[in-house]
Amino acid sequence: MEIPKELRESGLKATLPRLKILELFQRAEHSAPNGVRHMSADDVYRHLLKENLEVGLATIYRVLMQFAEAKILLRRQFDGDRAVFEINASEHHDHMVCVSCGKVEEFFDKAIEERQMLLAKQHGFSLRDHSLSIYGLCKGCVKRDRATFGAAIQSTMPLQPALSSPTRLVPKSHK
Amino acid sequence: MEIPKELRESGLKATLPRLKILELFQRAEHSAPNGVRHMSADDVYRHLLKENLEVGLATIYRVLMQFAEAKILLRRQFDGDRAVFEINASEHHDHMVCVSCGKVEEFFDKAIEERQMLLAKQHGFSLRDHSLSIYGLCKGCVKRDRATFGAAIQSTMPLQPALSSPTRLVPKSHK
DNA sequence: CTCTCTGCAAATGTTTTGCAGACCA
DNA sequence: TGGTCTGCAAAACATTTGCAGAGAG
Numbered sequence: 001m002e003i004p005k006e007l008r009e010s011g012l013k014a015t016l017p018r019l020k021i022l023e024l025f026q027r028a029e030h031s032a033p034n035g036v037r038h039m040s041a042d043d044v045y046r047h048l049l050k051e052n053l054e055v056g057l058a059t060i061y062r063v064l065m066q067f068a069e070a071k072i073l074l075r076r077q078f079d080g081d082r083a084v085f086e087i088n089a090s091e092h093h094d095h096m097v098c099v100s101c102g103k104v105e106e107f108f109d110k111a112i113e114e115r116q117m118l119l120a121k122q123h124g125f126s127l128r129d130h131s132l133s134i135y136g137l138c139k140g141c142v143k144r145d146r147a148t149f150g151a152a153i154q155s156t157m158p159l160q161p162a163l164s165s166p167t168r169l170v171p172k173s174h175k
Numbered sequence: 176m177e178i179p180k181e182l183r184e185s186g187l188k189a190t191l192p193r194l195k196i197l198e199l200f201q202r203a204e205h206s207a208p209n210g211v212r213h214m215s216a217d218d219v220y221r222h223l224l225k226e227n228l229e230v231g232l233a234t235i236y237r238v239l240m241q242f243a244e245a246k247i248l249l250r251r252q253f254d255g256d257r258a259v260f261e262i263n264a265s266e267h268h269d270h271m272v273c274v275s276c277g278k279v280e281e282f283f284d285k286a287i288e289e290r291q292m293l294l295a296k297q298h299g300f301s302l303r304d305h306s307l308s309i310y311g312l313c314k315g316c317v318k319r320d321r322a323t324f325g326a327a328i329q330s331t332m333p334l335q336p337a338l339s340s341p342t343r344l345v346p347k348s349h350k
Numbered sequence: 351c352t353c354t355c356t357g358c359a360a361a362t363g364t365t366t367t368g369c370a371g372a373c374c375a
Numbered sequence: 376t377g378g379t380c381t382g383c384a385a386a387a388c389a390t391t392t393g394c395a396g397a398g399a400g
Contacts, residue, residue, distance in 0.1 A: 013354060013399055041390080056357045061390060079306065080252055082389055096300055105298055112290050116309055119282055124314030125271055131254065132307040134291055139299030188374055188379060216365080231382045236365060257364060 010070035017055045020048055021063050025087040038084040038104050078133055098138035185245035192230045195223055196238050200262040213259040213279050253308055273313035
């Protein structure tokens with residue numbers, strides 16, 4: 001018993017890159033409190049680098065794709081951001097993404113799930129998947145924003161923010 | 176009264192590209208039964224070409240971005256697909272996307288909306304936006320698939336589809 | 351020993367940007 | 376006329392692919 005069953009069952013050969021990438025996501029699942037469960041190809045690349053393992057980005061993309069096909073990982077894409085992956089271990093859930101710090105929280109709501117199935121049926125859709133993401137400021141960022149800009153908002157800021165400062169729904173990147 | 180109020184109110188100058196792009200989306204809103212409300216930058220480019228107006232793609236991207244900032248258009252991004260825009264005229268709604276033909280249907284569900292607000296509050300999130308997309312086969316594609324592959328599925332296809340044929344959640348592109 | 355992987359570099363597709371000239375108010 | 380736009384070409388990204396050599400079983 002050396003080779004993880006995820007790999008054995010997928011028919012993929014147990015190579016160093018694949019073992020390390022799988023391990024990385026599994027470690028994230030257990031140790032991380034939150035947010036680190038979700039990693040982009042580049043995140044994976046840099047994590048492995050930190051552990052002195054240089055794997056080509058192309059390989060990482062290929063492995064992530066294969067893992068997603070084998071249902072070992074789940075691929076997510078928050079709004080305009082690049083794809084992130086998370087290990088397919090916990091129950092199905094949706095996401096709440098902080099537009100300021102990029103933190104990702106997970107949630108599950110039975111009522112919403114049921115409504116979705118009902119709605120799909122009503123529209124004659126054969127439901128395959130769905131993705132629900134809620135964007136906003138997380139607890140910490142709300143607090144920080146109020147502390148920093150609280151007074152300013154009341155006094156100097158226009159009600160309708162200027163058109164000139166483009167506001168992304170999701171920050172460009174959280175490296 | 177020549178210049179559309181959307182442009183006047185946004186502070187953007189009334190230039191030919193902007194007028195035509197706005198008109199294009201407004202026309203799509205009224206005439207189209209469904210699906211054509213949503214257009215990518217490239218869709219817009221080709222539509223204008225068909226009307227003998229060649230606008231640089233860069234300009235189209237810029238205009239779409241400005242319109243989205245001005246809330247004239249809404250920017251959507253279905254899974255791994257490129258961004259599409261729709262006019263911000265109707266009520267808030269979510270989307271049901273056919274993974275086979277790319278058709279987009281809209282829906283609104285009060286119960287889901289309310290659950291989302293509640294969930295955001297419970298997590299301490301200051302809700303800014305959300306996006307819910309349901310992916311599946313639309314009525315027409317379900318029918319077509321059954322007609323074409325119905326028998327084959329029962330007899331020759333493995334229960335667990337082969338790993339070698341990558342299945343995209345959303346078709347790469349619907350040009 | 352064979353078929354599967356990997357790394358590299360180059361290609362891809364979408365979106366963004368710098369800049370010089372054209373255009374609206 | 377002045378600041379705002381546009382078009383072009385080039386850059387920027389994230390992602391994918393072709394190919395030759397390395398590695399797993």
